[in-house]
Amino acid sequence: MGMESKFIWMDGKLVEFEKATIHFLTPALHYGAAVFEGIRCYKTDNGQAVFRLREHAERLLDSARVFGFRELPFTTAQVADAVKQTVAANGFDECYIRPLLYLSGGGWNLSVDAGKASLAVAVWRWDNYLGEEAMAKGIRANISSFTRHQPNVTMTKAKVAGNYANSFLAKTESVRLGFDEAIMLDPQGFVAECTGENIFVVYKGKIITPTLADILEGITRESLITIARDLGYEVIEQPLSRDQLYIADEVFVSGTAAECIGLSEIDFRTIGEGRTGPVTRAIQQKFHAAIHGKDPHYADWLDMVAEPAKVH
Numbered sequence: 160m161g162m163e164s165k166f167i168w169m170d171g172k173l174v175e176f177e178k179a180t181i182h183f184l185t186p187a188l189h190y191g192a193a194v195f196e197g198i199r200c201y202k203t204d205n206g207q208a209v210f211r212l213r214e215h216a217e218r219l220l221d222s223a224r225v226f227g228f229r230e231l232p233f234t235t236a237q238v239a240d241a242v243k244q245t246v247a248a249n250g251f252d253e254c255y256i257r258p259l260l261y262l263s264g265g266g267w268n269l270s271v272d273a274g275k276a277s278l279a280v281a282v283w284r285w286d287n288y289l290g291e292e293a294m295a296k297g298i299r300a301n302i303s304s305f306t307r308h309q310p311n312v313t314m315t316k317a318k319v320a321g322n323y324a325n326s327f328l329a330k331t332e333s334v335r336l337g338f339d340e341a342i343m344l345d346p347q348g349f350v351a352e353c354t355g356e357n358i359f360v361v362y363k364g365k366i367i368t369p370t371l372a373d374i375l376e377g378i379t380r381e382s383l384i385t386i387a388r389d390l391g392y393e394v395i396e397q398p399l400s401r402d403q404l405y406i407a408d409e410v411f412v413s414g415t416a417a418e419c420i421g422l423s424e425i426d427f428r429t430i431g432e433g434r435t436g437p438v439t440r441a442i443q444q445k446f447h448a449a450i451h452g453k454d455p456h457y458a459d460w461l462d463m464v465a466e467p468a469k470v471h
């Protein structure tokens with residue numbers, strides 16, 4: 160990962176890959192005091208396009224504010240420019256983009272105010288997070304023995320690096336048990352989300368997804384809800400129980416890294432036909448057309464790398 164990448168953008172400069180290092184005594188490394196984004200850039204007939212750059216740049220700075228950063232080193236427009244510069248400098252047709260805003264100095268007393276914020280952006284080739292086969296066959300998941308965050312223990316709306324210790328616990332356990340992904344329940348016992356994806360159920364022609372109360376507001380989630388409604392499906396946001404997953408006709412997950420992937424099996428129960436179902440497939444296809452610039456209806460979701468960012 161990252162080995163073919165040539166430059167990493169750090170606090171305003173493009174730094175050669177090998178030289179893009181940070182000191183061992185960086186508080187972010189010790190306490191997870193950082194916020195990040197996951198973004199994708201896709202190839203289109205008109206050049207490289209970053210998917211929903213404005214929303215990702217805004218969420219990065221929102222995460223920083225939620226974490227407690229009061230002095231932000233860059234604006235959303237500058238974050239968007241940094242992303243485009245990094246993509247352009249590395250020359251990939253398609254890539255995954257990782258901005259990280261981190262506590263780079265001070266902070267040993269566990270106060271954000273005692274530190275200083277730095278921003279870096281890296282890109283690398285990362286084709287399909289859950290594997291190419293997953294698109295057609297779907298993946299196998301289990302309900303994790305770990306509970307997802309309670310919103311007043313940590314902040315579920317923010318992509319805080321430290322929050323991902325919870326995802327690491329769950330994902331490691333599920334993969335060791337032989338599953339591809341973990342589904343996490345919230346502290347009340349309702350379905351929340353996966354370790355890095357939001358979740359949807361198709362039941363009797365309707366699509367149900369957990370309410371936003373204690374999950375990350377996924378940008379892919381919002382895009383798929385729009386697409387599903389455009390395709391004529393009713394999408395309902397409501398609490399979802401574990402057994403509703405078992406009896407669903409289809410279950411799929413969404414995220415920048417995983418895109419849109421069906422679940423074939425949950426806790427050793429086959430979901431629907433045990434492969435990517437027709438509703439998931441229809442949404443997947445429209446999403447793929449949108450991200451590759453093949454559906455003009457969603458052109459506004461794409462920010463061309465060669466043009467100034469649509470973010471102000």
Ligand SMILES: Cc1ncc(COP(=O)(O)O)c(C=O)c1O
Binds near residue numbers: 355375377378380413
């Ligand atoms: C915990 C969690 N939920 C959901 C998502 C999906 O969000 P998005 O579609 O914005 O990538 C992610 C990935 O960013 C995540 O880490």
